[in-house]
Amino acid sequence: MNDEIIKIPDNERVLSPGKLFYNWFAANIGIMGFVYGAIIVSYHLSFVQALLAALVGALTFAIPGLVSMIGQREGVTTFKLSRAVYGIRGNKIPNFMAWLNMAGWISVNVITGTLLFSSMLKSINIPQNTWTKILCLAIFAGLVIISGLFKEDVLVRIQTWFSWIFGIFTVVLLVIFLVKSDWTAAFSMQTGNWVTSWLPAVAFVAAGSSISWSMAAADWGAYVKPQTKLISNFWSTTLGAATPLFVTMAGGILLSTISPNLATAGDPYAVVFDALPHWFGFIYFLSAAGGLIPQCLVSLRSARINLATIGIDVSEKTSLLFHSLFIVVISIYVLFISANFLGNFELFLNFLGICLASWVAVFLVDSVIYRRHGYDVDLMRKTSRVHYNWRGIVSWIIATITGFLFTSNAAYRGLFAHGIFENNSSLSVFASAIVAMIVMLIFSMFKGKTNDAK
Template identity: 65%
Template sequence: MNNELVKISDADKTLTPGKIFYNWFAANIGIMGFVFGAMIVAYHLSFAQAILAAFCGALSFLVPGWVAMIGQREGVTTFKLSRAAYGTWGNKIPNAIAWINMVGWLSVNVITGTMLLISMYGVLDIPKNTVTRVIALAIFGGLVLLSGLLKEATLAKIQTWLSYVFGALTVVILILFLLKADWQAAFNLPSGHWISGFLPAVSIVAAGSGISWSMAAADWGAYVKPKTKPQATFWGTALGGAVPLFVLMAGGVLLSTIEPALATTGDPFGVMYSALPSWIGVIYFLVAAGGLIPQCIVSLRSARINLGTIGIRVSQRTSLVIHGLIVILIPVYVLFISGNFLANFELFLNFLGICLASWVAIFLCDSAMFRKNGYELALLVPDSKKHYNWGGIISWVIATITGFLFTNNAIWNGPFAHGIFRNNSLGVFISAIVAIICMFIVKMVAYSNNEGVSHHE
């Protein structure tokens, strides 16, 4: 098998640390950062605790930084690397999770874009009812589909300019929040519980940011110029995602002092819009909605690619129909049946976070414990004889099930979700910790059998 079918050729490695930083910065400058800030406040934390939780949550981008550094070192993208940890057939597990992740975030973006349009109805004196909500969903969904006709280069240019404009407007919005914030109310917020409040707030942010993005990190890192220092790739990725996310989450925390309902509302964008002067609110929300469209198209195409890596190969038309139905049905449920965006969003992050936290923990443990001298190419090729790496697979199953056992939410009640584990997202941390423990056991078993690294490879 030709190496270049797995490894990125040197000619294609054109990214610099600066470009890596900008790519991750642009991907995390979206309006969802304010929503994460509101979610943190919902855990009943003091102002200092909320800001610290935002900071620690943003630091979850150290994980994609590590994954990107591995991708640069090997010149291999994420899911080809993960074949070593799970086996070529066992690797279908993280592939399937990636597909669910991308389809889920695509649905979140469609819901967000639709709600942004609905939030502006007041300025246009348009009533907010079922018909007008359907129209907003049709408009945004239609724009997403029409954008699919554009080439990748055109989408990239649009995304770049929207990021600049949105970034500049965000600075203005943050200044307005700073001026309007009720600082006395913020500083007088009572302290929350560090274990059942602070840690779950950090985990839910990490699940929706660093842990989720880790699945794409090596896809960027593999294209970094060969002579680039690995530390530069690490920090370009980590800071590119963490800095804008932290700033926006801090803005969301401040906004909650102006609009306390933000932490509990089912329509956070409507509350956000009402806190802004109408003249800038319209511009800001329109740009924010426009900035979501290229992300939706990229996610849609990535979802189809992931179906292919799983082994489900369909035509572009069939893929469009499948994913189109999914990303319409989910917004219809959230917008017209459930009516609570934040509750459904947290549910999505909770379930996905448990699966992804255990996956990335196993991926990184496998790399650190068994790949110190680099990855063996024979483990990464599609026709590798190593179909299943049972150490990684069993560790993932045990860690993920354990995470769910300590989790409860609107549709699931784990038998051990009591006390400090009740009604929060600590299951995300549990799954990661158990995954690490399981991988240490795998390593000890390997060496006790006098097989060392060869056992795993």
């Protein structure tokens, strides 16, 4: 007997647009936005172009906004909705990759948070050794893992407090950068090519933020109050995430006039620290580390939902224990065994970005063409008659392969990675999404708009 709950019960759908806004705001207030801003400048753009790239890149959070709307309308989390698009079995591969992406980013953030926490102690003259680093890992990872015991409404309250606390710290950082920035250097930055420089910068921001977050969007949207207007959900998600990301990236653009090597630094957080007054150092590290926790909260919640949706049916406690072990083992390996893991892991996540961009493009086009009047709940059950929806699967495979063919990075060079795609791996993410939409539209010309393949 299949007793899996597909639709979230109405009594559990308690999130308001305001709470949703704070959730996404807190998840994107992290200090990494400053580094993103400096990386935008590294594409050799003018000050105005850099700000515009940051703005457009941040506004690509309209993609998660659309996914969140669908989640609210149906009352269903992301990868249960995706079962209708790919089939109950065909959905398992993109579902698994989404889990890898979420679990991987939790690990990266825990590692980064541990290093920042350790640096914070160093800034107040506490000696650094292996034991202090172990203590920092235990505290930071422990805070993230404990969050797995909380319900949605408690997590949202935590996110709200984090938004205010670390948002204020970030504003102080911005004020310092505004005062210390070399405005002459900023306005003398040469204009770059809009196609070969500006567009890849926008793609980089989207690939590193909105596309990765798309898979978590309906996981929160499904818990929004049913009577909430869908457009309110859209703007709460889009602006809640885009606002802090744009502001921090703008700060990074200004910071690059003080510290030009920020975009290529092995430890960008130390570079930011060096640009600040010494008295602000402790607060800076506290803000940087604390700003990572909301990202971990959102990722851990969605990772657990994704694992369950794949079909790995375990208790909540077992799921939390499994994810805790995954996070801690990877963190220990990176912090105490391997010095080169992060670089390879970021490449791994870049490859996942192509797969996920293809997935979300297929998902949204399918929703517009085939699900205008809602999703068939039976297609999302484990007992669904549609095991493989080849329309979605083939579109996803073709788009993903195309993305890899246009990818160029330190580990891999695709057959067609020339011109604007050379050394611009983020553009391959856009390429895969565009191809996914084109293939889905071609299918719609030859297939009925209501039939799903078995």
